[in-house]
Amino acid sequence: MKIGVIGAGSMAEAIISGLINGNVVRPGNIHVCNRSDRSKLLYMQDHYGVNVTENKEELLERSEIIILAMKPKDAEEAVLSIRPYVKKQLFLSVLAGVTIHTIQRLLGKKAPVIRAMPNTSAAIQMSATAIAPSEEVTMHQLKMAKHLFETIGMVAVVEEHRLDAVTALSGSGPAYIYYFIEAMENAAMEIGLDQEIAKSLILQTLAGASEMLMQSDKQASQLRKEVTSPGGTTEAGIEKLKDYQFNDAIIACVKRAAERSVELQAQVSNEKKKIREA
C-alpha cells in the first residue's frame, strides 16, 4: 500500500506510527506533507523513516491512498491545494465533522472517500475507529481501508450520519479518560499519597477495570455494584459523585462534543462563503 498523508500533526503521527510499528506499511511507502512546520516533517523523517515533501503533486502521484489529517478549519485550503492532482486515489478523511459531500465538493469530483474517526490510541494499535464509505467506494477499497484501520485497533463500519456521535464518544473519548485520571492524581495528592506510587496504582486500576469489562459478560453497572460494599468506602465516594451530578456531566459532555462536530461542518462551509465573498 502506498500512502500519502496530508497533515503531520497528532492524528497523522498516531496513524503513521501505528502502521509502521505494526509492520503494515513500509516507511518508504509513506509520503507526508504539512503546511509549513518543516521541523515536524524532519522529525517524522528521522523518527519513522517516512518520506517527507513539500510537493503535493509528487505526494499524490506516488500514493494510492491519501489520508486527510488537517484540522477541519484548514480543510478548504488543504483539499483545494491537492485538487489538480486528483486521479484515481482513494481518500481517507479523519476530519471531525467534515462530510463526504464537502470533501468531494472540494476535490472537484466524486472521488471515492471514506470518512474515518479513529483516536490517538492508534499510536499503540489500540484505536477504536468507525468508518463510513461514500457510494463510489468499491468493496475492495472498503476492505482495504478496514484492514488498514484494523492494524491500528478495532473498526466498525457505520452510516455517515453516525459519525458525529462516534466522534463525541470514541474520537474525543481518550481525552475524557485522561481528564478523569488527572483528577484521580490530584485527589491522590490531596489525601497524601506519593505521586509515583499513586500513578502506578491508578494506571493498574484503570487497566484492570478495562480488562474486566472486556473479559467478563457483566455490564459496567454490575461490576460497579460488586465493588460497592453496603455502607463501605465506594458507596460513600460514589454518593459524592452523585452530589456533583457526575452522570449528567458526562452525558452533557458527550452531547456537547457531538454538537460541536456538527458545528465544525458549518465552519468549513462558512470558510468557503468567506473565500467567495473576498
Ligand SMILES: NC(=O)C1=CN([C@@H]2O[C@H](COP(=O)(O)OP(=O)(O)OC[C@H]3O[C@@H](n4cnc5c(N)ncnc54)[C@H](OP(=O)(O)O)[C@@H]3O)[C@@H](O)[C@H]2O)C=CC1
Ligand atoms: N487529535 C485527535 O485525537 C483526533 C483528531 N482527529 C481529526 O484529525 C485531524 C487532525 O487533528 P490533529 O492531528 O489533532 O491536528 P494538528 O493540529 O496536530 O495537525 C494538523 C496538521 O495539518 C497540517 N495542515 C494544516 N493545513 C494544511 C495544508 N493546507 N496542507 C497540508 N497540511 C496542512 C498542519 O501543518 P502545520 O503544522 O505545518 O500547520 C499539521 O501538520 C482533525 O481534523 C481532527 O478532527 C480525529 C480523531 C482524533
Ligand SMILES: O=C(O)[C@@H]1CCC=N1
Ligand atoms: O477534538 C477534536 O476536534 C478531535 C476530533 C476527535 C478528537 N479530537
